[in-house]
Amino acid sequence: MSKVHYFQRYQQKENVITNNTLLLLSRLYNDNPHRFEAFINTLLSDVEISCDIGPSFTQQQGNSSRSSIPDGAIVQRSMKVLIETKLYDNQYTDQLIRHLDGFANEEIQVLLLINPSTPIDSFDQTIQHAVSEHNKAHQTDVRYCAVTFKEIITVLDDILADHDFTMKEVLDDYRAFCVSEYLLAKHESEMRAVPTGDSFNENFEHGIYFAPASRGFSPHSYIGLYKQKSIRGIGKLLKVVxxxxxxxSQHFSSAVCISGSDITDEDKSRIATMIDDTQKQLGWNISQNHNFFIVDKFFSTDFIKSSKGGLIGSKFFDLSNILDKNSMPDCAEIADLLRDKHWGE
Known part of the structure; x- marks a missing residue:
């Protein structure tokens, strides 16, 4: 059965991408306004804006002239965020600058550019100068902020709690949509952490992580094996079968490589051994309708989860940010560098 998508595909790209991004944010707000507020404030932290989402309730607070003190008040700050989505560095300064006319007297005013990659410095400087001149001429306080689709996903992933199952599913589909539209930066440094629990030893020993074929996944280059509050193994992903x-009969009725290089006889032998050992050791039948994520080798590490609770579902990490490296070292070195680092704080 085809998977149901939360986000539409196959239409005029910029409009659909903007609509899908707004749909994601709308779903987040409807699900939990407090998480939406935390998301917006984190996303816009570079422009030093603090947004209060929703009304505030006060009792017996006097007005500015001190002429009266009402019994109570319900107040909501006005906010306007104008969004421009640009693809493939297709940036037009004139169009962005014209958007400044869309602001009036809102308390919080943000001009937000969403792009697959970070804009070049000269582009940012041009927009910042135009915003500054507009603010002087119109006595406004517009802030300009540029973010990437990857930043939206990363910030929201960090904001969501482990038990936010529905929103995590929505975010996974938004991530898959962004991948399908080539909106995310290269995934060469992405590690996907997966909960293993009882199967950790089998996964680590055979260099294979498995999951039902019905469970989708986004492109990534590393698999992290999570168990007991820490990512305890990491491997460089070679292929997914x-x-x-x-x-x-010890026979594969089907074996198709869906990511990476072609499947080999050695791959089939490793998968067959993994299936047999998992049945013997755990009593699990993973012989049918499963995906097998094959790494060269898992290396031991200890990348510690500091926050409460365990890992429910997979979680993505950008190793280039965590390790502060532009290019990835070999997997053994990555494992050493991650050791005793913390996440989820």
Whole structure:
């Protein structure tokens, strides 16, 4: 059965991408206004704006002239965020500058550019200068902020709690949509952490993580094996194989490589051994309709989760940011560098 998508595809790109991004934010707000507020404030932290989402309730607070003190008040600050979505560095300063005329007397005014990659400095400087001149001429306080689609996903992923199952599913589909439209920066430094629990030893020993084929995934280059409040193994992903195996006849009825290089006889042998050992050791039948994520080798590490609770579902990490490296070292060195670092604080 085809997976139901939260976000539409296959239409005029810029309009659909903007609509889908707004739909994501709308879903977040409807699900939890407080998380939406935390998301917006984190996303706009570079422009030093603090947004209060929703009304505030006060009792017996006097007005500015001190002429009267009402019994109570319900107050909501006005806010306007004008969004421009640009693809593939297709940036037009004139169009962005014209958007400044859309602001009036809102308390919080933000001109937000969403782009697949960070704008070049000269572009940012031009917009910042135009915003400054506009503010002087119109006595406004517009702030300009540029973010990437990847930043939206990363910030929201960090804001969501482990038990936010529905929003995590929505975010996963938004991430998949962004991948399908080539909106995310290169994924060479992305690690996908997955909860393993009882299967950790089998995963680590055989260099294979498995999951039902019905469970989708976004492109990534590293697999992190999570168990007992820490990512305890990391491996460089070589390929993903969707397979159906008949243990009695020791025959694959199907084995298709859905990511990476072509499947080899060695790959099939490793998968078959993994299936047999998982059945013997855990009593789990993973022979049918499963994806097998094959790494060269898992290296031991200890990337510690500081926040409460365990890891529910997968979580993505940008190793280039965590390790402060533009290019990735070999996997053994990455494992050493991650050791004793913390996340989820």
């Amino acid at each position: 969707s397979a159906n195996y008949e243990p009695q």
